[in-house]
Amino acid sequence: MTQIIWNGLFVGSFYALVALGYSMVYGIMKLLNFAHGDLYMLGAFIGFALLTSFSGFTATLSLVALLVVLLLSMVGTGLAGVAIERIAYRPLRSAPRLSLLITAVGASFALEYGMRIIAGPNPQVYPVRLGGSSVHVLGARIGVAQLVLIGVAIALMVTLNAMVMRSRQGRAMRAIALDPVAARLMGVDVNRVIAMAFFIGSALAGAAGVMAGSYYGSINFLMGFIIGLKAFTAAVIGGIGSFKGAMLGGVVLGLLESFGTHFLGGQWRDVFAFAFLILFLTVRPTGLLGERVTERV
Amino acid sequence: MSALLDVADLHLAFGGVKAVDGLSFQVHEAEIVSVIGPNGAGKTSAFNCITGFYRATSGAITIAGTDVTRLRPSAVAARGVSRTFQNVRLFGDLPVLDNVRAGTHLWLRQNVFDALLHTPRYRRTEQVATDEAHRWLDFVGLRADRTGPARALPYGEQRRVEIARALARHPKLLLLDEPAAGLNHNEKLELLELIRRIRDLGIAIVLIEHDMGLVMEVSQRVVVLNFGREIADGSPEAVRRDPAVIEAYLGSDDEPAAETGDHEPATATGDGERPTETRDGERVAETGDGEPSGEIDREAGADA
Amino acid sequence: MLEIDGIDVSYGGVQALHGMSLTVADGEVVALLGNNGAGKTSTLSAVSGLVRPAGGRIVFDGHDITRASPPEIVGLGLVHVPEGRRIFSTLTVQENLQMGGYLVRDPAETRRRIDRVYGLLPRLRERREQQGGTLSGGEQQMLAIGRAIVAGPRLLMLDEPSMGLAPLVVTAVMELIAEINEGGTSVLLVEQNAKAALKIATRGYVVENGRCVLDAPAAELADDSRVVEAYLGGV
Amino acid sequence: MTTTKTVQPPKPPAGGGGLGNAAKTVLRSRWIGPVGLFLGAIAPILIATPYAMNVMTSALIFVMLAVGLNIVVGQCGLLDLGYAAFFAVGAYTSGILATRLHWPLLATIPAVIVVTVLAGIVVGGPTLRLRSDYLAIVTLGFGEIIRVTANNLSITGGPEGIYGIPSLSVAGVDLSNSVVFYYVVLVIVAAAVLGANRLIRSRLGRAWRFIREDEDAAEAMGVHTYRVKMAAYIAGAVWGGLAGVLFGAQLSAISPASFTFLQSALVLMAVVLGGMGSTPGVVIGALFVTMLPEALRGLSDYRYFAFGALLIIVMVLRPQGLWPARTREPARTARRSATFDGEVRIR
Amino acid sequence: GCQGVFGGSDKSGSDGPITLGMAAPMSGSSSAIGPYMKNGAQLAIDEINAKGGVLGRKLKLNVQDDACDPKTASSAANKLVAAGVTMSIGGYCSSATLPTLSVFNKANIPMIIPAANSADLVSQHLPNVFLINGTGVQQAQSAVSWLTKQKATRVALVDDSTSYSTDITKRTKADITKAGGGMKTVLHESVNAGESDYSSNVHDIVSARPDFVYWTGYYQEGGLIIRQLRQAGYKGKIMVADGSVDGKLISVAGQSTAQGVYATMTETPDTMPGAGDWIASYKKKFGAEPGPYSPQSYDAVRVAAKAMKDAKSTDGKKIEAALMKIDGFPLFSGKLKFTADHTLTEGGFVILQVKGTKFTLADDLKN
């Protein structure tokens, strides 16, 4: 049982990391950014490229070097996210929301198949593998690498939360989501704040990509698709637009899947997770921590 | 004669805020009743309760003898109630005519097969809807283009369309929430005349308005709310002289410009007493801590 | 202080302003009157950078702001309370006011200004934790004005601030505007309620079809037969 | 559906872009349908390879899907990311009846309608009260549930799906020749497009748009928003299900691989790209989304990259879609009746 | 030629090149395989052309992406028919290949399917459909005979929910029950392809305490599962099916982790003594190692050429008749002879084992 929980938590922390960026972008632009999962893929590949080009180091690769690669990949992915926003989303800011959704799908295709052109269709194997020893806690086998990764994920999320929530930027983001015109009248540079949200959200996805690459070992150009859907699901469970909700949602989804697999078998896992989601939403229509919007008439 | 609308001891609370607190009043057929009161007195909230958008915490609302307290808005509308909103709520991207056709939704008899097969009944009803839309747009005096999107109209025209839409419903009772807000002087005069013509059709009107000129001129009766409770109910003259009303709402004023439709701003009150400061402490309640208990109810009886 | 010189504004195919010109001097309260659709809101939007004029020039305090963005303009101390209030509906009253102080770097200063607003508009203090969108119409209007005060404007532009306010509150708001003005802030005021506006204004303009057709001291305007007939009622 | 409305920018004047005025009038008029049908009808005379027929038939089936989804998304404003579920329900229902019980394909249609209506109710029932993005994930979830279930049940043939579905035949006459089948599909889809368009232009259709524009105002006018949304959902489901029948007949084999999230996303793409709410728009959108990847086959490796890039470019150039819904009502429907008297009556 | 409105394909004339069509996944999650198949076929075509071609005409290859999606596959097949191909030598995903059968059948085009191997492909008994990859039935039999030989007692079957994979697990399960003798299936688990973390599935597997795990999906997930199984402390034996036989399996799992993993596989140049030349010429031509289904596609072309030669015609019916008559034509997987079902008489499955960075022959299951 503890193993099941642990497995769920571990996967969930990846979902959370990706969902957080998803929720952030949603929170500010009401955009379901279908390209977000592909930024996770992009991050994994940037990390891969960095690691292979410094292959001299890889033999003696220290955790520090890996962290540097992680940070560089985050920056790279963040910039890519900003570029996508600039090219594909900004021109459509005042268009119907669904138009944006379609460009997001377009961006997703372009990223996936652009990467396929560059890196080929075959999976690539990460030059570094985190693995190694594990400890036993309450009957669960917990990898040291897993602990490190969860630690990094938590650190990233906490930093982000502090950056965004405490400062006026967080409020500005919510304000932009509610009324960009009014936000501009308050002196908010909407373009900059949105670019920042994309940078941070994409960087987090990129971090998750590098972490997944170095832990699981195999990356491919379509790896972002499923996790993108999961992140979307997690963000909704948590209450879309809510940062804490996204993190919580990620963990909850991880646990749901873990238990679903255990009790119903792998083939029914997604049915279980989605059925739960649907039932849950009919009871709590705005997710775990979603804003209760009391609408005035 | 029994009342067309009977609001009895209505309460509505949001968390600690008592938006409506024991409101009772009646409206009879073909009567024009104004509801006035300070900002935040609960006027709009009362409208929302009557029309089913908010579910009253307690109390009863009866329309022509039937209890509508727990009905969803469309069901209340089906009982002959029509309304406008404090902020114009048109179907912005739809043609003006379609906006008004919305009023015909409840009484136009047309089913899916009529639509699919374009039966004579389909043709007839569609023409009726169009004619009806024109009829009411003529009635409210809309000058602008009727085939373009409602969003493109100037504000004053949008207000007219909203009223036309409400009228096309063929209501027995029409609730107007600050219809004069944002209108200029001439438009207010036109509005005043329009309200009278509506009443002459036999429709009862409840009017929320801050423009005292308009209120005093057009109303048969004025209900004054403060802190969700009625503090006066009577003829315009009586209400205007009521010290409680002056204190809470009108201000110690020289003379409201009754016939101009423009309210006279109160002269500066020497002691700087503002309505916001006259609240009694008991009501300075905490808000925002809990969820509103007076749930916004848009699903009541949904799957009926 | 503010100089609008012959600006043109169009929306798609529709031209709303045709060579609009007006000035606001330091310490003035200038009222802008005009029928629906005359172009009052468009004028304010052009000044605050929400719409970009196709021609003409806008100068504020020696800076050409014709092509500046709203944040830059707010940064110069020119604050616009827009038509329809535009409260951030799910932010609380307090947070709405904090948004007003977005460009104020010093949190202590923001707090001070918010306290001042609460002093001026005590109803807002009572509602500080309520979501802005659930306020009554009048309360929202107060919040919109309060939010602008927190920004610390040197020139405040208000678009129909009395709309939806109870008579007593109209008085109060007008007093408040006068008070702000006394504190050294110039005011450009768009109002349907001409009577109230002209009472506190030093000067007024009448706008028709996208240009100013009349410019006079407030007292004169209030007596001008054309103004009386069109905006104050013919009696 | 929200109270905080952001300012809408001035919409570009709707119009066919560089079309000449005469052409524009034709395209804007009631002739657009017949003209489209005529073009569809002469297409095989111009190009009749089985490949072209196959692509065009697929495109037509996709048109039917897009028109159905347009009711839900474009008209009623409900974001549905799992529309393939209804497509699947239709395809499987008819496939199972046709292969296991050996019903002729046409005879399965009433059953398909019943089942899809039920599916619409089952999905819509608990979820239509949700706000749009929550609705999106729930529909996505239902889409996945349907697909995974089909993948794991034996009645649906598991991952292999159902194969050997007979082609359409009427009174024993086989209609499986690619050109004949194309015409059959053309007629059915044309009827479906016409039907959808007629629904859209009826009292019910107006109610859908009222909900899309402002749910509260619609309620206030007496529109029972829940029931009317349900009607949109059911209509969408039926259209999707019937498209599924044609799909099974065309491919002769169906499997869960055809009903993925990607499929739902593509249908949605057709609707949005074409111009939400506009019937000619979504038809064009559907043709675009199905034909473009085929047209790009020649690019081999760059195919989907180009597809993605083109999507972005098209959307950026035409944010309202290729053929946006018109916001102006045609004079034809705005006319008063000959006997209009202008007198107001309250019944 | 002009064959009117209702005309069929425009077959190439009688002296231009003969075109072979191939539908294979070049996009989507199986897109890694398409290029391998294409190259394998191209290699054979070039060799044959170098020797003068077939019936005095050169061979030509036309590859269309089927994305492993039924609808795309159907249009790919139609595109090939329209392009006038004489035979089809493609088909990787069974579910995507199924709807192409009737397309080719109607156009009277024989299909030699190199990879897709679901029994459903031949269950309609279409005259034009031939499989040259061992079927799931045969693979399951081979797997069970190896399990028996290895004295497995508790077997866990893991598939990836695709038709190919579940087909093998289901048949293996049935065969295990039939085989009896203390051997039983303790778990039948399905995973979702395309993910990274299979720890929940792995946990279930380990909890079932199997001594043999048989994975029937593809190498991408296979590598991850093997690794995660070992990380979770699974000590027993592991076997994979042919979809997982690729060098990437070993690198994804990690070389040390993958050591000793068995595989059920038809014989390939990799494992055949003396086939080094083939690999060398492939490498020389394409600058890369051959991959899964390169050999099968190579063989498909050769079989096609042989049949046309035998039939002395490019007519579909005649080619089909010729195909049925082939007996003993050497393929990598053994001597070719079609059953009445148009499948291989001999599946040709052998057992491979990971040694170092390669799959090597462990047992040819001949005794």
Ligand SMILES: Nc1ncnc2c1ncn2[C@@H]1O[C@H](COP(=O)(O)OP(=O)(O)OP(=O)(O)O)[C@@H](O)[C@H]1O
């Ligand atoms: N959803 C809600 N949640 C919390 N408080 C609410 C909500 N809706 C209304 N209120 C409060 O209830 C009180 C009554 O509001 P209401 O809108 O009815 O006032 P009103 O009389 O219409 O005022 P105005 O003249 O300004 O429009 C106000 O103080 C308002 O803040």
Ligand SMILES: Nc1ncnc2c1ncn2[C@@H]1O[C@H](COP(=O)(O)OP(=O)(O)OP(=O)(O)O)[C@@H](O)[C@H]1O
């Ligand atoms: N976003 C827009 N799109 C198209 N036309 C617009 C837009 N905004 C304003 N207009 C048009 O520009 C003209 C001027 O409008 P503006 O809002 O400036 O008038 P106003 O004087 O503020 O009127 P009101 O008293 O109604 O607020 C009007 O004809 C109006 O219809």
Ligand SMILES: CC(C)C[C@H](N)C(=O)O
């Ligand atoms: C391994 C492959 C030969 C299996 C193939 N993908 C199929 O679906 O049949």
Ligand SMILES: [Mg+2]
């Ligand atoms: Mg109100």
Ligand SMILES: [Mg+2]
């Ligand atoms: Mg204005």
